[in-house]
Amino acid sequence: MKGSEISRWIQMTEVQIKRAISKVVTDRAKTGVCLHCESTAKKRGLCSKHYEQFRRAKAAIPRSEQADWEVEQIRDGKVLNGLQILEIRSTNVFSERSAS
Numbered sequence: 001m002k003g004s005e006i007s008r009w010i011q012m013t014e015v016q017i018k019r020a021i022s023k024v025v026t027d028r029a030k031t032g033v034c035l036h037c038e039s040t041a042k043k044r045g046l047c048s049k050h051y052e053q054f055r056r057a058k059a060a061i062p063r064s065e066q067a068d069w070e071v072e073q074i075r076d077g078k079v080l081n082g083l084q085i086l087e088i089r090s091t092n093v094f095s096e097r098s099a100s
C-alpha cells in the first residue's frame with residue numbers, strides 16, 4: 001500500500017468536498033459502500049438505487065445547469081466524480097500495482 005499517494009489523494013479530495021463530510025465520503029468510497037445507504041456502490045460512489053435517483057434528478061434539470069448542479073452534488077459529498085472513483089479503485093488492495 002502506497003501511503004503517501006493515498007494521503008495525497010485524500011488532501012486533493014478535501015479541496016473538492018466540504019471538510020465536515022469528506023472523511024465519511026472517502027471512508028465509504030474506499031470500502032465500496034454507497035454514500036447514502038449500506039448497499040454496495042456500483043457507480044459514482046452510489047448503489048444502483050441511489051445512482052438512478054441521481055441520474056433522474058440530473059435529467060430533470062435544464063441541460064445548461066446540469067454541470068453546475070453536478071459539481072454542487074460532488075462538493076456536498078452526495079456523489080463522486082469519475083476521477084475520484086478511479087483514484088479510489090487504485091487504492092484497493094486487490095488491484096494494487098507495484099510501486100514504480
Ligand SMILES: [Zn+2]
Pocket residue numbers: 034035036037038039046047048049050
Ligand atoms: Zn444507496
